[in-house]
Amino acid sequence: xxxxxxxxxxxxxxxxxxxxxxxxxxxxxxxxxxxxxxxxxxxxxxxxxxxxxxxxxxxxxxxxxxxxxxxxxxxxxxxxxxxxxxxxxxxxxxxxxxxxxxxxxxxxxxxxxxxxxxxxxxxxxxxxxxxxxxxxxxxxxxxxxxxxxxxxxxxxxxxxxxxxxxxxxxxxxxxxxxxxxxxxxxxxxxxxxxxxxxxxxxxxxxxxxxxxxxxxxxxxxxxxxxxxxxxxxxxxxxxxxxxxxxxxxxxxxxxxxxxxxxxxxxxxxxxxxxxxxxxxxxxxxxxxxxxxxxxxxxxxxxxxxxxxxxxxxxxxxxxxxxxxxxxxxxxxxxxxxxxxxxxxxxxxxxxxxxxxxxxxxxxx
Amino acid sequence: xxxxxxxxxxxxxxxxxxxxxxxxxxxxxxxxxxxxxxxxxxxxxxxxxxxxxxxxxxxxxxxxxxxxxxxxxxxxxxxxxxxxxxxxxxxxxxxxxxxxxxxxxxxxxxxxxxxxxxxxxxxxxxxxxxxxxxxxxxxxxxxxxxxxxxxxxxxxxxxxxxxxxxxxxxxxxxxxxxxxxxxxxxxxxxxxxxxxxxxxxxxxxxxxxxxxxxxxxxxxxxxxxxxxxxxxxxxxxxxxxxxxxxxxxxxxxxxxxxxxxxxxxxxxxxxxxxxxxxxxxxxxxxxxxxxxxxxxxxxxxxxxxxxxxxxxxxxxxxxxxxxxxxxxxxxxxxxxxxxxxxxxxxxxxxxxxxxxxxxxxxxx
Numbered sequence: 001x002x003x004x005x006x007x008x009x010x011x012x013x014x015x016x017x018x019x020x021x022x023x024x025x026x027x028x029x030x031x032x033x034x035x036x037x038x039x040x041x042x043x044x045x046x047x048x049x050x051x052x053x054x055x056x057x058x059x060x061x062x063x064x065x066x067x068x069x070x071x072x073x074x075x076x077x078x079x080x081x082x083x084x085x086x087x088x089x090x091x092x093x094x095x096x097x098x099x100x101x102x103x104x105x106x107x108x109x110x111x112x113x114x115x116x117x118x119x120x121x122x123x124x125x126x127x128x129x130x131x132x133x134x135x136x137x138x139x140x141x142x143x144x145x146x147x148x149x150x151x152x153x154x155x156x157x158x159x160x161x162x163x164x165x166x167x168x169x170x171x172x173x174x175x176x177x178x179x180x181x182x183x184x185x186x187x188x189x190x191x192x193x194x195x196x197x198x199x200x201x202x203x204x205x206x207x208x209x210x211x212x213x214x215x216x217x218x219x220x221x222x223x224x225x226x227x228x229x230x231x232x233x234x235x236x237x238x239x240x241x242x243x244x245x246x247x248x249x250x251x252x253x254x255x256x257x258x259x260x261x262x263x264x265x266x267x268x269x270x271x272x273x274x275x276x277x278x279x280x281x282x283x284x285x286x287x288x289x290x291x292x293x294x295x296x297x298x299x300x301x302x303x304x305x306x307x308x309x310x311x312x313x314x315x316x317x318x319x320x321x322x323x324x325x326x327x328x329x330x331x332x333x334x335x336x337x338x339x340x341x342x343x344x345x346x347x348x349x350x351x352x353x354x355x356x357x358x359x360x361x362x363x364x
Numbered sequence: 365x366x367x368x369x370x371x372x373x374x375x376x377x378x379x380x381x382x383x384x385x386x387x388x389x390x391x392x393x394x395x396x397x398x399x400x401x402x403x404x405x406x407x408x409x410x411x412x413x414x415x416x417x418x419x420x421x422x423x424x425x426x427x428x429x430x431x432x433x434x435x436x437x438x439x440x441x442x443x444x445x446x447x448x449x450x451x452x453x454x455x456x457x458x459x460x461x462x463x464x465x466x467x468x469x470x471x472x473x474x475x476x477x478x479x480x481x482x483x484x485x486x487x488x489x490x491x492x493x494x495x496x497x498x499x500x501x502x503x504x505x506x507x508x509x510x511x512x513x514x515x516x517x518x519x520x521x522x523x524x525x526x527x528x529x530x531x532x533x534x535x536x537x538x539x540x541x542x543x544x545x546x547x548x549x550x551x552x553x554x555x556x557x558x559x560x561x562x563x564x565x566x567x568x569x570x571x572x573x574x575x576x577x578x579x580x581x582x583x584x585x586x587x588x589x590x591x592x593x594x595x596x597x598x599x600x601x602x603x604x605x606x607x608x609x610x611x612x613x614x615x616x617x618x619x620x621x622x623x624x625x626x627x628x629x630x631x632x633x634x635x636x637x638x639x640x641x642x643x644x645x646x647x648x649x650x651x652x653x654x655x656x657x658x659x660x661x662x663x664x665x666x667x668x669x670x671x672x673x674x675x676x677x678x679x680x681x682x683x684x685x686x687x688x689x690x691x692x693x694x695x696x697x698x699x700x701x702x703x704x705x706x707x708x709x710x711x712x713x714x715x716x717x718x719x720x721x722x723x724x725x726x727x728x
Contacts, residue, residue, distance in 0.1 A: 059723040243619060248612030255607060259649030260723065268650055271639055278641030285623030286632055359423045359624065 028100025081132025240284025392464025445496025604648025
């Protein structure tokens with residue numbers, strides 16, 4: 001039997017977890033099974049929204065590109081946000097997180113972020129997009145091109161019950177036809193154009209962009225990502241106030257990637273990059289020290305805006321429940337502000353809080 | 365029965381481990397017991413060389429100093445080396461490591477490093493010293509004042525079978541009388557002189573020194589250490605080529621300490637410190653990347669010189685055995701060089717080697 005016919009079985013028993021959002025009940029896939037990635041979603045009509053698969057990383061552009069993309073490939077800008085898959089079910093349009101949860105925030109804001117007309121024509125389409133911006137509820141830090149609220153960037157398309165991405169030309173035609181907001185498509189390159197791609201990534205690095213996703217239409221739509229040096233600095237800067245609360249690999253991987261980038265692109269002596277990296281660590285740690293001294297705890301404040309009060313409440317339940325016990329909501333959530341419902345909360349960094357309080361208290 | 369009479373019992377059974385060095389057989393204490401620190405040594409004549417106890421760290425100078433030293437205290441320069449205790453047994457003079465091993469290298473070099481006359485007068489004395497310099501076999505990095513080979517800095521004195529350090533005045537008299545090389549004694553301060561101590565540490569920071577050890581003659585000779593911002597940078601610079609091979613706390617603790625130092629001493633905006641910190645990470649990682657590319661492995665080369673061939677061989681056995689399986693000795697160790705026997709080896713960083721090879725190979 002075809003692979004896709006076995007998909008619904010993957011959700012049975014321990015494989016899936018039943019969840020609900022308002023009047024939608026669905027199952028999310030807890031681990032990858034067959035060709036179905038973790039976070040795939042089984043909808044009530046039996047259709048499956050495939051998960052977004054993990055994308056490999058290139059560390060050495062020169063060799064990595066040639067090895068992974070022996071034929072022509074596309075380069076698109078990688079956006080520093082969080083990944084959602086947008087799918088219609090019945091009359092509703094939903095945004096699913098990488099893990100396969102309906103994200104109440106993203107779902108609420110979809111009408112602001114894109115025109116849903118495409119789903120009228122192709123109800124089985126799934127848009128894969130990055131949501132990014134300073135007022136998102138998940139990530140500290142945001143890309144330079146989104147300076148307020150959040151924006152959405154479509155970067156891939158799937159179909160329900162189907163393996164593989166829509167080919168590049170078909171996706172580009174739809175982006176154009178429906179005027180969908182998209183991650184910038186930087187161009188199509190032949191394998192011998194590595195030098196051009198190298199210049200592209202150096203430009204993105206200077207502009208503080210995150211990196212490139214390379215895409216092929218061959219091999220089931222092979223993808224690979226490559227980050228700029230500066231994106232590593234920005235990630236470290238965003239999270240160094242949580243130095244002890246993240247897995248150490250968060251920082252060590254980014255330090256290594258930055259060094260590999262600098263080694264490959266002739267940036268061994270780069271005082272500006274050195275200073276930015278040092279400041280990335282110190283600025284967050286000084287923020288944390290100040291917070292511990294002034295307020296007795298270290299955390300990061302988040303603010304996000306909803307169209308509907310009920311979605312805001314769903315979000316508070318979602319984050320306040322099992323999915324993030326570290327979120328401490330303000331007393332007045334959601335509070336009315338003009339047309340919107342605003343939710344503010346603080347995500348506590350318990351290990352930084354503990355370490356700094358212990359350090360400062362024992363001597364205070 | 366007095367505490368010290370129970371000491372030899374601590375080495376019985378699982379408590380101690382029998383070791384030998386040339387014709388000396390001794391026991392080292394595997395864990396602290398009663399007032400006897402880990403690394404204490406039981407000599408064949410039944411006498412005990414007490415271990416050097418762990419020293420607490422001050423993170424906030426202003427409050428930490430006042431809290432720990434309510435009375436007058438001494439400030440001495442902290443030297444960035446490894447800790448040995450030097451004791452006579454029979455006709456031999458031995459240097460014991462913090463863990464209670466005879467260090468074949470340090471023991472061999474004692475005649476170069478200090479005049480042993482003091483032991484003729486006080487055979488039960490134990491000198492606690494830091495050995496530091498570029499040609500030491502344990503540490504990457506060295507203090508600015510030792511630019512070749514190694515030097516020794518006495519910083520405390522103990523007696524066999526006795527609890528507690530010699531009082532400051534008695535130690536200083538002996539340093540003077542026997543002209544022993546010592547860690548610089550910076551002065552005696554009253555609790556109200558915190559400002560002077562603060563200026564002292566800022567001077568040490570500018571000079572690239574490691575920090576201060578504070579000492580009281582009260583409370584059994586209380587000690588506490590305080591590091592400069594720059595010592596953290598130097599530690600990171602020395603070890604960033606082993607980023608994945610050290611416990612992550614090696615780096616995170618130093619980053620936190622640096623931020624606490626900068627916050628306390630009005631250095632929030634310090635572009636030079638930022639650049640040095642960034643370079644500390646990147647220089648080591650670029651070293652590692654180069655090594656992985658050029659030689660297929662990441663490691664650090666060590667060179668040390670011995671007076672006696674037999675000690676050099678003991679050292680090779682010591683390091684090549686259980687105590688450091690990562691040391692890869694050159695084929696010709698020990699090799700004769702003038703009056704000395706030279707041992708060169710490389711300490712491999714296996715996780716950095718693995719990660720960088722995997723990263724570079726998969727794309728090569």
